[in-house]
Amino acid sequence: MTNKELLIQEIESLPSELLTEALDFIRFIKISHARRQLKTDINSNSDTAQQAQTNRYPLHDTQPYRYDDPTEPVALEDWEFLQ
Structure with a gap:
């Protein structure tokens, strides 16, 4: 016999005065399960959102280039693309 049966x-064997209590309990179980599922979904979505945020800004936490004097002239030998 299955659990449902x-x-x-x-x-069917419950007295009528306990049917309301049984119905309330079944609804409570369904709501509790839905809340747990929602928490799980939120946690997995926050992990996904965090990964998306990391992918959106790939240069985040990398060292920037440093220019000591950006207006200083550059010699022709220093231009990499000319070589």
Whole structure:
């Protein structure tokens, strides 16, 4: 016999005054499960969002170039693309 059939059998054997309590309990279980699932989804989405944020700014936390005197003239020998 499956769990569903056993549950139906138990419900059918309940006195009518306990049916409301059983229904409330079943609804409570469903809501608790939905909340746990939502927490899990939020946590996995925040991990995904964090990865997306990292991919969006690939140069974040890298060292910038340093220019001591950017207006200083550059000799022709120093131009890499001319060589």
